[in-house]
Amino acid sequence: MFLAIVAIATLSAGFGLLLGFAAVRFRTEGDPVVDRIDSLLPQTQCAQCGFPGCRPYAAAIVSEGADINRCPPGGDATIRALADLLDREPKPLDPERGVVKPRAVAVIDEEVCIGCTLCIQACPVDAILGAGKLMHTVIADECTGCELCVEPCPVDCIDMIEEPVTLSTWRWPQPVDSTGGSGSPARQAG
Amino acid sequence: MSELASILVATVLVNNFVLVKFLGLCPFMGVSRKLETATGMALATTFVLTLAAVCSYLVNVYLLRPLELEYLRTIAFILVIAAVVQFTEMLVEKTSPLLHQVLGIYLPLITTNCAVLGVALLNIxxxxxxxxxxxxxxxxxxxxxxxxxxxxxxxxxxxxADVPAPFRGASIALITAGLMALGFMGFAGLVKV
Known part of the structure; x- marks a missing residue:
């Protein structure tokens, strides 16, 4: 009885030591800061910041010292959250990168669509459904409103429609921004 | 040598763990929706199963048998398997982050794969x-x-495929698995075990 307890305890302790050693030896050099920045970004994957997507931007903020004011979809709220996380001064959104707009959803005019699949290739989040020579449509729940599909469309049948404010999306308006940011009224709707 | 070869053929085809012994059915049903994840799961399980079989053998021969504690075999083997799986997860995360991302939740789930414990116990x-x-x-x-x-x-x-409504989902998968099991019965008698 006693022997059994000792044997199992020894076995467990041995494996515990082995795993502890492995945890130290095989520690991944994953950057937790990149993950935390990435979770603050809006994940629209719109590339307006000049990087291919939200995660590359997060990586660039850490490794290349990219500015934190390059994300128009996130607006001032994101800039403030990033400034808090990284201990940097919040600054107004870089106007070169675009302006803050209310959240919109792409809508394809299905009468006009010729089924060229160009918008499907442009969509960073695979929110457009369709096949060659068949009408396409946007999955509204998946659309991040990045506008990347508008440009490639040869017949201009994609419109960005602002989401109407409903009971489930209405928020209290944010207090007026005192950091000198472009406290756009548009954020209040979103 | 031919003894080893016959063990190999027997376990792969004749006494296939999934289709003949019906062990390890949970990942067989759960992770087989996509070829990509199935391949990843198969690779991870291959590694864990082989390592766990060897480790359990060593634990049995050098720890349990000398101390006459063979009645603790099951719990000791579960401990061994859990440790091996955890170790594999760390190793995979370090060496192949991509594979780690693909396997995701399935890697720790190998712990509960009954085929792993089954192999260890059947070895004894x-x-x-x-x-x-x-x-x-x-x-x-x-x-x-x-x-x-x-x-x-x-x-x-x-x-x-256009599957009739009552058969869609898990039922057609189980029927398919059953047909595959019937197919594998054709290997019976290939090797005398």
Whole structure:
């Protein structure tokens, strides 16, 4: 009885030591800061910041010292959250990168669509459904409103429609921004 | 040598762990929707199964048998398997982050794969020596990988097939698995076990 307890305890302790050693030896050099920045970004994957997507931007903020004011979809709220996380001064959104707009959803005019699949290739989040020579449509729940599909469309049948404010999306308006940011009224709707 | 080869063929085809012994059915059903994840799962399981078979053999021979604690076999083997799986997860995360991302939740789930414990216990039951245990574990893993990948391929085609409504989803998958098991019965008698 006693022997059994000792044997199992020894076995467990041995494996515990082995795993502890492995945890130290095989520690991944994953950057937790990149993950935390990435979770603050809006994940629209719109590339307006000049990087291919939200995660590359997060990586660039850490490794290349990219500015934190390059994300128009996130607006001032994101800039403030990033400034808090990284201990940097919040600054107004870089106007070169675009302006803050209310959240919109792409809508394809299905009468006009010729089924060229160009918008499907442009969509960073695979929110457009369709096949060659068949009408396409946007999955509204998946659309991040990045506008990347508008440009490639040869017949201009994609419109960005602002989401109407409903009971489930209405928020209290944010207090007026005192950091000198472009406290756009548009954020209040979103 | 021919003894080892016959163990290998027997475990891969004749006594296939999934389709003949019906062990390890949970990942067989759960992770076989896509060929990609099935392949990843098969690789991870191959590694874990082989390693766990060897480790359990060593624990049994050098710890449990000398101390006459063979009645603790099951719990000791579960401990061994859990440790091996955890170790594999760390190793995979370090060496192949991509594979780690693909496997995601499934890697820790190998702990509960009954085929892993089954191999360890059957090794003892059939009083295999070290090399035989290794080959038995490897064969079981290869057999698991084989049917896993075959099944994932079939299910990818099933996903676009026009299946009658009452059979859709798990039922057609189980029927397919049953037919595959019937097919594998054709290997019976290939090797005298």
């Amino acid at each position: 039951q059939e009083s295999h020596n070290f090399l035989e245990s290794l080959i038995y574990g490897l064969g079981a893993a290869l057999g698991f990988s084989l049917v896993m990948i075959l099944f994932a391929g079939i299910r990818e085609r099933l996903a676009v």
